[in-house]
């Protein structure tokens with residue numbers, strides 16, 4: 001079975017399982033889990049922030065970051081295809097009481113020229129514009145990397161207007177590997193940054209929020225409130241530490257394999273994709289010209305033991321991760337050739 005549905009499907013490697021089995025643990029609600037503490041210090045250092053805090057998922061990371069940086073009734077400006085809008089169950093509405101202000105972007109990016117008119121004047125008719133949230137890499141835009149210059153310009157605007165900035169960095173290390181810009185350099189321009197260990201890094205679960213000490217203290221209080229205070233969570237932190245030490249530079253292999261798949265798909269009849277836009281590990285392509293539906297194709301690939309997901313009415317998404325080898329890419333390309341020829 002070749003599973004290209006998501007980079008969340010990875011299983012812990014034998015070495016990672018060993019790290020899990022031997023991790024020293026304690027009660028993290030008491031702040032006494034040495035492995036979690038080590039992970040939090042390591043991530044704070046990696047991202048150049050005062051502190052970092054373990055949370056059980058990327059969704060919880062985004063939720064608690066938004067919660068810490070806003071008040072009920074505030075507005076959050078973000079790109080229209082953001083994970084926060086589409087895949088987090090309206091948690092920011094339910095739990096933070098904020099309104100989202102989506103802006104249609106290009107390749108995951110929104111510009112200062114688009115953001116400026118979306119920032120509300122100080123008038124009691126309007127919500128208070130409090131936060132700009134950016135996603136890097138951008139999931140629904142096919143793993144696109146946000147340009148650093150653009151982030152810098154948006155930060156300057158945010159400072160001028162008194163807004164905070166959050167980065168959903170579920171795949172921040174993919175951005176680092178693809179662009180050569182360090183995660184720390186990206187993080188510099190944000191008040192809060194989340195990263196996920198359960199995506200391309202290949203750990204079974206877990207995310208982190210990095211920020212200043214005061215914001216992390218606020219997050220810690222809300223984390224307890226939403227049931228995110230966990231006990232001997234060092235068994236999970238051990239997997240995350242292992243992933244940070246062993247699974248970051250190898251993301252380059254995923255990116256190379258994604259591009260190889262994209263290059264092959266671009267030559268197939270009925271497929272539309274710009275391979276040069278595949279910068280990281282996500283391959284999204286349009287199949288309308290094939291006269292088959294995405295579901296038809298996904299089903300036919302499934303019959304060949306290759307799994308992927310339809311992505312809307314006309315597109316399919318394949319995600320490359322550490323469970324996908326060069327050989328798997330070759331087999332996937334052969335299977336696609338059969339399906340698109342018929």
Ligand SMILES: *Cc1c(COP(=O)(O)O)cnc(C)c1O
Nearest residue numbers: 057058059060083135139168170
């Ligand atoms: C996966 C993902 C998250 C976190 O989702 P979980 O389901 O909580 O792991 C957040 N942001 C982006 C962009 C993601 O791809």
